[in-house]
Amino acid sequence: MLEHPDVRIVRRETPDAADQRHQLYVQWLNARASDPDILQLDVIWTPEFAAAGWILPLDGFGPPVEEYFPATIAANRWDGKLYALPWFVDVGMLYWRTDVFRDAPATLEELSRAAARARDSAGIRYGMVWQGARYEGLVTVFLEYLGAFGGRIMDDDGRIVVDSEAAVRALRFMVDEIYETQNVPRSTLTWQEEQTRFAFQNGQAAFMRNWPYAYPLMQDSAESRVASRFAVAPMPGADGGEPTAALGGSQLAINTNSENPEAAYAVIEYLTRPEQMLERARVVGQYPTRPALYGRPELARALSVAPDQARRIIERAVPRPVTPIYTQLSELLQIRLHRALTDQQPPRAALEAAAEEMRALLDKVGLAPKEPNGAGR
Amino acid sequence: MRRLTGWGPVLVVGLLVVATAFPFYWAIVSSLTPEARLFEAPSLFPSQLVFDHYRALFDQRDFWIPIRNSLIVAGNTTAFCVLVGSLCAYALARLQFRWKRPILAFILAVTMFPQISIVSPLYLLLRELRLINTYPGLVLPYLTFAMPLTVWLLVSFFRQLPAELEEAAMADGASRLRAFWEIILPLSLPGLATTAILTLVYCWNEFLFALSFTLGPERQTVPVAIALFRGQYQVPWGQILAAAVVATAPIALLVLLFQRKIVQGLTAGAVKG
Amino acid sequence: MRGDKRFVGAESREARLAWAFVLPALGTILLIALFPLAWTVWESLHVHDLRMPWRGQPFVWLANYAEVLTDGRFWGAMLHTAIFTVGSVTLELVLGLVLALALNRAYRGRGLVRAAVLVPWAIPTVVAALLWRFMFDAQAGIANAVLMDIGIMDRPFVWFIHSAGAWVPIILADVWKMTPFVALLLLAGLQNIDTSLYEAARIDGAGPWRQFLHVTLPLLKPAILVALIFRTLDAFRVFDLVFVLTGGGPGTSTEPIALYTFNALLQNLRFGYGSALGVVVFVVTFALAMLYIRALGVELTQAPE
Numbered sequence A: 001m002l003e004h005p006d007v008r009i010v011r012r013e014t015p016d017a018a019d020q021r022h023q024l025y026v027q028w029l030n031a032r033a034s035d036p037d038i039l040q041l042d043v044i045w046t047p048e049f050a051a052a053g054w055i056l057p058l059d060g061f062g063p064p065v066e067e068y069f070p071a072t073i074a075a076n077r078w079d080g081k082l083y084a085l086p087w088f089v090d091v092g093m094l095y096w097r098t099d100v101f102r103d104a105p106a107t108l109e110e111l112s113r114a115a116a117r118a119r120d121s122a123g124i125r126y127g128m129v130w131q132g133a134r135y136e137g138l139v140t141v142f143l144e145y146l147g148a149f150g151g152r153i154m155d156d157d158g159r160i161v162v163d164s165e166a167a168v169r170a171l172r173f174m175v176d177e178i179y180e181t182q183n184v185p186r187s188t189l190t191w192q193e194e195q196t197r198f199a200f201q202n203g204q205a206a207f208m209r210n211w212p213y214a215y216p217l218m219q220d221s222a223e224s225r226v227a228s229r230f231a232v233a234p235m236p237g238a239d240g241g242e243p244t245a246a247l248g249g250s251q252l253a254i255n256t257n258s259e260n261p262e263a264a265y266a267v268i269e270y271l272t273r274p275e276q277m278l279e280r281a282r283v284v285g286q287y288p289t290r291p292a293l294y295g296r297p298e299l300a301r302a303l304s305v306a307p308d309q310a311r312r313i314i315e316r317a318v319p320r321p322v323t324p325i326y327t328q329l330s331e332l333l334q335i336r337l338h339r340a341l342t343d344q345q346p347p348r349a350a351l352e353a354a355a356e357e358m359r360a361l362l363d364k365v366g367l368a369p370k371e372p373n374g375a376g377r
Numbered sequence B: 001m002r003r004l005t006g007w008g009p010v011l012v013v014g015l016l017v018v019a020t021a022f023p024f025y026w027a028i029v030s031s032l033t034p035e036a037r038l039f040e041a042p043s044l045f046p047s048q049l050v051f052d053h054y055r056a057l058f059d060q061r062d063f064w065i066p067i068r069n070s071l072i073v074a075g076n077t078t079a080f081c082v083l084v085g086s087l088c089a090y091a092l093a094r095l096q097f098r099w100k101r102p103i104l105a106f107i108l109a110v111t112m113f114p115q116i117s118i119v120s121p122l123y124l125l126l127r128e129l130r131l132i133n134t135y136p137g138l139v140l141p142y143l144t145f146a147m148p149l150t151v152w153l154l155v156s157f158f159r160q161l162p163a164e165l166e167e168a169a170m171a172d173g174a175s176r177l178r179a180f181w182e183i184i185l186p187l188s189l190p191g192l193a194t195t196a197i198l199t200l201v202y203c204w205n206e207f208l209f210a211l212s213f214t215l216g217p218e219r220q221t222v223p224v225a226i227a228l229f230r231g232q233y234q235v236p237w238g239q240i241l242a243a244a245v246v247a248t249a250p251i252a253l254l255v256l257l258f259q260r261k262i263v264q265g266l267t268a269g270a271v272k273g
Numbered sequence C: 001m002r003g004d005k006r007f008v009g010a011e012s013r014e015a016r017l018a019w020a021f022v023l024p025a026l027g028t029i030l031l032i033a034l035f036p037l038a039w040t041v042w043e044s045l046h047v048h049d050l051r052m053p054w055r056g057q058p059f060v061w062l063a064n065y066a067e068v069l070t071d072g073r074f075w076g077a078m079l080h081t082a083i084f085t086v087g088s089v090t091l092e093l094v095l096g097l098v099l100a101l102a103l104n105r106a107y108r109g110r111g112l113v114r115a116a117v118l119v120p121w122a123i124p125t126v127v128a129a130l131l132w133r134f135m136f137d138a139q140a141g142i143a144n145a146v147l148m149d150i151g152i153m154d155r156p157f158v159w160f161i162h163s164a165g166a167w168v169p170i171i172l173a174d175v176w177k178m179t180p181f182v183a184l185l186l187l188a189g190l191q192n193i194d195t196s197l198y199e200a201a202r203i204d205g206a207g208p209w210r211q212f213l214h215v216t217l218p219l220l221k222p223a224i225l226v227a228l229i230f231r232t233l234d235a236f237r238v239f240d241l242v243f244v245l246t247g248g249g250p251g252t253s254t255e256p257i258a259l260y261t262f263n264a265l266l267q268n269l270r271f272g273y274g275s276a277l278g279v280v281v282f283v284v285t286f287a288l289a290m291l292y293i294r295a296l297g298v299e300l301t302q303a304p305e
Helices: A018-030 A046-051 A070-075 A108-120 A136-148 A165-179 A186-190 A193-201 A214-218 A261-271 A274-284 A291-295 A297-302 A307-315 A326-341 A347-364 B007-031 B052-059 B064-094 B100-111 B115-128 B136-159 B164-171 B176-205 B208-213 B222-227 B237-257 B259-272 C004-044 C063-069 C072-105 C110-122 C125-135 C142-149 C163-191 C195-203 C208-236 C240-245 C257-267 C271-302
Strands: A038-042 A085-091 A093-097 A126-129 A205-210 A230-233 A245-254
Touching (some): A018 A038, A018 C257, A070 A085, A108 A126, A126 A193, A136 A165, A136 A245, A165 A347, A193 A205, B007 C125, B007 C163, B052 B237, B100 B136, B115 B136, B115 B208, B115 C004, B115 C257, B115 C271, B164 B176, B176 B222, B176 B259, B176 C004, B222 C125, B222 C240, C004 C271, C063 C271, C072 C208, C072 C257, C163 C240, C240 C257
Antiparallel strands (some): A038 A245
């Protein structure tokens, strides 16, 4: 680096699997290791690490927050301070067959009808597939249906609202798609990203909800039966809500015990520059977190999805609840969602139970939201 | 006294040796098998033997580093424990004073201390002293089990020395201290050596503390390094088994050379007390 | 001949020397073992979640222990520990006894046998676990190859994704590693039995089996007891073996109590709760250790010097 000739950067390899990397970070940071100085965080880890005091607030370095997608910045704020800079972004998308449909559906009801038609007339086995196994991916899928009906998991005050009417409608819609219209196969309830990709790739599904990574893989005509016969669109909205995409991606943060915080920030600043993001898009196909880049022709060449379409979807991105105990809350929600989806519990009862458990947990760890009339904890 | 050497016992013993040796044989053979063939149907007598895994172990994975770490930690712990522990053991075995029996019982009890029960305070303490992922940060916890072990083994050893040794020396005018230093110690060298070897082996094999108090390859010991071997796609069995062979060979050698002494030390300590 | 005064002086000098010798080691042990143990107990009376510094470290009396009692995963861990202990200790005692009897009679090759016996015991448990993990690997493992060759199975069995299946390599690995040591303990006990007793029994017309039942077994009881408690103590604290073989899985279905404590502490960072679990482990270990020391005492009084 010519700007900072005395800064030496050493890369440390970490496991690919997010869970393992998370565990490794927890181990290092908890032991107050001063290495590594810079960490690459999954979007849901920032509040957890921030609240534990393991990463430094970045506001003092004056990062250009207005140049990023607002949702990505919001996901990295805790207690009013910014703790990580968004590096690249991932969003949930709707994949649809261009040889079966003329346009992407504009609402969930349209999607449902189109999927049913595809099964009846075009003979496609599955109408729609999404990640329904009991894991974090299920929550990201649910988040999109939830937003479509106008619901949320947690409101801006930190209150659990996943048992709202909108939420019940959203979950019931998902359940009905499995058991009533039967657009979604039951096997989807054991599938993660790759299994859904295979189903769509083999031409067995008319619609798929998945992340951008699947796009270039399915364009490979040697492996894929649907190469050049599909496109992406935002997951549509429904009554009372808007099209919603679950926000994923990576952020860069600084270890609290780092001995070189300024140098660390210099590196982060460098890595998040527009040219760096463009190169990242070109080399590994990762989506930049700066909206301005989506008008650049280099990005159009680099990404497999048209940039303005990608930008539209990212602007609809919604982060998961920004709370230090997100992983534990998610686990409670996953269990209940899966019970409803496997028809073991009605949607309303499942969501009410989930909400109650989540509120109890927040209470137990002292993160319960303050009551508006001051009667909080 | 007739000892029956009928084929029954010999068969049992033969089975024992085969059952014991087989996993080692299999590990050695597999560590010399090319990666591609490892996941095919295994054969007892392989056709191809390669040293790829061993080379990769030291070239790519720098397996020297965990070996160095284990040697340093085990060596320091053993040295300290044998030095300090031999004094204590001598006093418990050969000197008279009150509280001798309770202290002996106490030390025996501590040898059975569950390590997991003190991981939390040790972690907090080491973290506060900034000793996590350092050599002292491992030697200190290792003293928990190494010290009582050393004392216990040496007590049973010192007891076996003839009782008249000190008497004879003191009759010649030497003080107890000199008797210990000039007579007892030199005669104890075999016992000290055996104890040192056993303590070294225990330290070398230790896993829980090493896992809890180290953070990365720079300070991880051999057992931790092997247990945490990760491959990109598959489990790197070739290298793991090569590492296992490398980690085991020196111990096996030590044990084979000193087996008689070791067995004496162990059974005396565990059974007769 | 020592006079009274000199005797007393010599005695206290000896005692002073003894204390000078004893204190460094004793002090180290007290500092490194006892002090942390007391700290663990203290920790267990607080909530101390290292991920949630905003909660502080409130003193909560026995709330952690109450949670332990209602914790399904804790009882599961105790059950798994019991399964492992019963399985491995039983096999080790039986096989060890057979081995000791054979070793007692086989005179030649004792050195070779002793060596073969010691090496599994001396290697790191982690390495032993990896050897057995490899042998039971679904694809590369020789266990499946052999079982298919002799016709018991026609498809490779994935041992480690079934809770029941996963116990097999775990217990076998422990038996492989520790049976020789048990055999040595029992052999020492066997060799202490006066052979003239066998002669007497033989003269009375007792065959080898009855000799075993009426001479060997009763006189071996103390040694068996020592070996039993010794192995039980070890088996209760099992960690390395399970960590490497299954990591407690599938799920948590082979997770013993030591591993659950470790996970509570260093994975979930719940130091208060993990300390409570650590105290439970200590209490059980302590009870077993007291039994062991008593059994040793019994053995001492019976063994001819």
